Amino acid sequence: MRSIEPLSSREVILEARSLTRAFGGITVLDAFSFRLHRGESLGLLGANGAGKTTAMNCLLGLTTPSSGDVLAFGLPLGSHRIGILRRTNFSSTYTALPGNLLVEQNLRVFAGLYGVPDPARRITGLLDLLEISHLRRRVTGELSAGESTRVSLAKALLNDPELLMLDEPTASLDPDIADKVRRVIRTVQRERQVAILYTSHNMRDIEEVCDRVIFLHRGRAVCEGAPADIVARSSRRSLEEVFISIARDGNVIDASPEVPAS
Amino acid sequence: MTLSVVGALVRRQLYLYQRTPMRLVELMFWPLVDLIIWGNVTVFIQRNSSADFGAYVLFLIGAMILWDVLFRAQQGVSISFLEDVWTRNLLNIFVAPVRTIEYLAATYAIGGLRIIATFLVMSVVSRIGYGFNVLALDWWLVPFFLNLMLFGWALGMVSTALFLRWGQAVESLAWAVPFFIQPFAAVFYRVEDMPSWMQPLAWCIPATPVFEGMRQVLQTGQASASLLALAFALNALYLLMAGLLFARVLHVVRTRGLLTKFATQ
Ligand SMILES: Nc1ncnc2c1ncn2[C@@H]1O[C@H](COP(=O)(O)OP(=O)(O)OP(=O)(O)O)[C@@H](O)[C@H]1O
Ligand SMILES: [Mg+2]
Numbered sequence: 001m002r003s004i005e006p007l008s009s010r011e012v013i014l015e016a017r018s019l020t021r022a023f024g025g026i027t028v029l030d031a032f033s034f035r036l037h038r039g040e041s042l043g044l045l046g047a048n049g050a051g052k053t054t055a056m057n058c059l060l061g062l063t064t065p066s067s068g069d070v071l072a073f074g075l076p077l078g079s080h081r082i083g084i085l086r087r088t089n090f091s092s093t094y095t096a097l098p099g100n101l102l103v104e105q106n107l108r109v110f111a112g113l114y115g116v117p118d119p120a121r122r123i124t125g126l127l128d129l130l131e132i133s134h135l136r137r138r139v140t141g142e143l144s145a146g147e148s149t150r151v152s153l154a155k156a157l158l159n160d161p162e163l164l165m166l167d168e169p170t171a172s173l174d175p176d177i178a179d180k181v182r183r184v185i186r187t188v189q190r191e192r193q194v195a196i197l198y199t200s201h202n203m204r205d206i207e208e209v210c211d212r213v214i215f216l217h218r219g220r221a222v223c224e225g226a227p228a229d230i231v232a233r234s235s236r237r238s239l240e241e242v243f244i245s246i247a248r249d250g251n252v253i254d255a256s257p258e259v260p261a262s
Numbered sequence: 263m264t265l266s267v268v269g270a271l272v273r274r275q276l277y278l279y280q281r282t283p284m285r286l287v288e289l290m291f292w293p294l295v296d297l298i299i300w301g302n303v304t305v306f307i308q309r310n311s312s313a314d315f316g317a318y319v320l321f322l323i324g325a326m327i328l329w330d331v332l333f334r335a336q337q338g339v340s341i342s343f344l345e346d347v348w349t350r351n352l353l354n355i356f357v358a359p360v361r362t363i364e365y366l367a368a369t370y371a372i373g374g375l376r377i378i379a380t381f382l383v384m385s386v387v388s389r390i391g392y393g394f395n396v397l398a399l400d401w402w403l404v405p406f407f408l409n410l411m412l413f414g415w416a417l418g419m420v421s422t423a424l425f426l427r428w429g430q431a432v433e434s435l436a437w438a439v440p441f442f443i444q445p446f447a448a449v450f451y452r453v454e455d456m457p458s459w460m461q462p463l464a465w466c467i468p469a470t471p472v473f474e475g476m477r478q479v480l481q482t483g484q485a486s487a488s489l490l491a492l493a494f495a496l497n498a499l500y501l502l503m504a505g506l507l508f509a510r511v512l513h514v515v516r517t518r519g520l521l522t523k524f525a526t527q
Contacts, residue, residue, distance in 0.1 A: 023519060053522075060357050063519040085359040098274070098349035105277045112270025113358040141349075155354070 007211060010037040012074070013163050013195035019058050019068035021051075021219075029054050030219040031068070038162070041189055041196035043210035043227075047247035051219040052199045053092075056165050059197070060090055072163060086114065091156035092167035093149060099141020103132075103151050106140055107158065114159035126154040129184055145172035153181065157188060164188075165197045170205050182208050203239040215243075217250045263363055271360070271368030275342055286379075293330050293380050294387060300326040301392040321480050323394040325449050327384045328410055328476060332469055333440050334380050335414020338373030339366075340421040340436060347425065356521060362512060366505075369422070370415050377411060402479045405490050406472050412497040413468045417443070419504035423511040427520070448473045468496035 014036040021029040029051040036042050044052045057063040059070055061081050070077040072084040097106040104123065111119035127133040130150045135143065140151060149172055156164060166185070170178045182205060188194050189209075200206055206213060207227045215223040215230075223230060223246060227239050236242045245251075279285050300322050308316035346352045355365065385396040399406065421436035446460060447469040453461055464470045471493040475485035515521050 021519075054519075057519065057522050062353065062356055062516065062521050064516045082359045082361060085357060088357070090353075090357045092353070095353040096350040097354065098345070098351045100281065100349060101274070101277050102281070105274075105281075109270050109274040109277070110354070110358065112273065113267055113355075113360055115264070115266060115359075 007037045007040040010039060012036070013038050013040075013072065014059065014197065015071040016055070016059065017069040017071070019055065019065045019070065021054055021058055021063065022066050028219045029058065029065070032216070032219070032221055033068075034214055034221070034224075036163075036195045036197060038195055039189065039193035040212065041185075041198055041210050043206045043213035044197065044199045044216060045206065045213050045243060045246075046216035050216040050247075052216060053094075053167055054219075055216070056090075056092075056167055056197065056199070060088075060165060061085075086159065087161060088163040088165070089114075089156040089159055089161040090165045090167075091149075091152040091169055093145075093152075093169065093171040094167065095152070096148060097140050097152060097155060099139070101140055102136075103127075103138055103140050103143075104136045106151070107154060110155050111158050116158050116160075119158075122158060123154075126157055129157075129187075130154050131180060146174060146177050149173060150177070150181065153184070160192060161194060162192075163195045163197075167199050168201065169198070170200060170202060178202070178205070185209055203243060207239060213239075215246050217246055222246060222251055263361065263367065267360055267364045268367045268371065271342075271365065272371050275345070275368075275372045278345070289334075289376055289379055290383055293334075293384050296326050296330065297323070297384055297387055298391075301388065301394075304392060304394075318481060320392075320394050321477050322450060323388050323392055324396065324399065324476055324480060325473060327381065327388060327396060328406060328472065329444070329449050330380060330384060331377050331407055332410040332414045332417075334377045335373045335411045336417040336421060336440050337414075337437070338376040339369040339415055339418025340425065342369040342372045343422045343425060344433075347429075353522065362509065366419065366508070369418065373415060373418060374411065377414075381407070399476065399479050400483075402475065402485055405493075406476060409468060409472050409490075409493040409497055412501060414440075416468075416497065416500040416504040419501075419508050423504075423508045426508075426515055427511045429520075443467060443469070446470070452477065465492075466496070468493050468500055471496075 012035045016032055016034050019029055019032040020027065032051070032055055034042070044055060046052055054063065058065045059077075061077050073087060075084060077084060101109070107123045108119060111122060116122050124133070127136055130153060132147065132150050132154065135147055135151065140148060143151065149169065153169060156166070169185070170181055173181060185196065186209060189196055196209070198206070198209055210227060212224070212226055213230065214221050225233065230242055231237070231239055234242050236245065304319055304322045307319045311319070346355055388394040388396065396403065417439050421439050424432045424436040446464045447467050448456070448464055449469070453464045453470060453474060456464060471489040475489040478485040478489070
């Protein structure tokens with residue numbers, strides 16, 4: 001039986017402590033802190049350029065933060081990168097698997113990199129789950145955007161990750177496939193108790209997938225809570241309206257919207 | 263270092279050759295062109311010089327073959343890395359539990375396989391076409407080959423570091439790295455025939471004692487052990503320096519956020 005303890009009392013899987021990142025004197029991520037718990041899915045929301053991808057890059061060790069710390073599974077990322085990455089995975093619309101290999105070959109290679117036991121079975125299972133078994137022998141570079149997104153997602157699930165970071169995983173999917181993909185993400189989250197960090201510009205996605213969201217505005221966390229709570233707390237009718245007013249004014253709940261520094 | 267990780271990275275490259283055998287042509291094309299040109303030059307010199315010198319001048323073909331070992335090793339390392347850049351796969355690799363040393367080991371293995379293929383073809387063609395038997399180098403061939411491969415790897419690491427830091431802006435420069443060194447490496451002439459200012463520089467390059475040794479062997483059947491010792495020692499130093507450079511560049515690239523914005527330079 002699954003316990004009904006609140007998510008926030010569970011083990012912390014990922015923690016950002018005052019992450020700050022500047023590029024050429026411009027701060028694009030400003031003292032960003034949060035905790036992500038086992039089995040929880042957290043959405044990062046914010047306008048284009050708000051700092052979502054930068055935050056993920058810092059959390060994955062692709063970019064070194066200017067200051068602040070990242071801890072995953074209780075361990076500092078800097079000194080335990082490999083151990084952490086073994087239990088983590090990532091998929092983004094903006095990376096691709098090598099287009100010149102077959103789907104199956106790509107998944108085989110990554111199964112090897114992640115040390116997946118019985119890769120053939122694992123790959124078959126994932127292709128089934130994502131309903132892309134028919135793409136198995138196709139050349140990856142010839143797939144449509146939506147098809148390759150799902151192949152990337154299969155790669156992201158290969159190692160049965162405890163922590164999954166997804167940067168706009170539904171960006172190029174048609175509504176039907178997007179719905180299926182959300183369901184898959186929800187299923188693995190529930191069944192495998194995966195902690196998920198998720199970005200999307202589709203509020204439907206966020207409401208369906210995320211237990212909690214954080215709004216970033218110019219690199220700062222300006223609003224946090226369960227999607228329904230945030231809508232209730234604000235005077236807006238939907239998460240989409242909340243998004244728009246944060247993107248334009250930087251705030252939505254407090255009476256006095258803060259003026260961004262500099 | 264986890265061997266299965268290295269194996270998976272090597273397998274990725276082998277899939278490429280399996281899917282597109284056309285890639286093999288590139289492995290053979292330039293080496294054969296080089297071989298034919300230098301082979302014909304050798305024939306020309308042989309016909310117009312004393313019999314003694316004519317026998318000796320065969321070293322030009324040997325030099326060409328050994329130079330290709332070095333050049334191919336450098337290229338093999340760089341090309342495996344560029345393959346990940348071209349296919350936008352770099353981020354997937356960097357978020358996978360792959361240590362830098364494992365990644366480098368895989369590129370070395372690919373480099374090694376590529377040279378063996380090229381070397382075999384060149385050896386056979388030079389034997390049939392020009393009567394140069396690479397086996398005349400006897401067992402000396404093994405340490406020569408090994409040292410040139412090690413040096414090629416070190417240069418490959420330098421090229422890769424250049425790509426990593428400056429991206430496409432330095433692509434042609436990075437390919438040319440071995441050719442900056444070629445004039446100093448005593449490939450086709452002896453160190454003592456170089457202008458005096460070049461000679462000390464020549465002895466700082468691990469390939470120099472190999473090519474000097476090759477000429478000794480072709481002439482006398484023996485190379486001095488001190489030449490080989492020098493080559494190994496210099497290679498150890500170069501590999502260490504190249505490794506430090508690579509680690510340093512990786513650090514800079516992470517700090518500047520260049521990994522995720524690769525084509526911006
Ligand atoms: N490597 C880099 N060098 C310079 N500037 C960068 C770099 N990476 C990100 N930035 C800048 O940081 C800011 C935040 O970018 P980021 O990609 O994190 O935004 P985002 O929230 O993911 O936006 P989107 O919704 O469009 O994906 C942008 O202004 C971007 O130009
Ligand atoms: Mg983004």
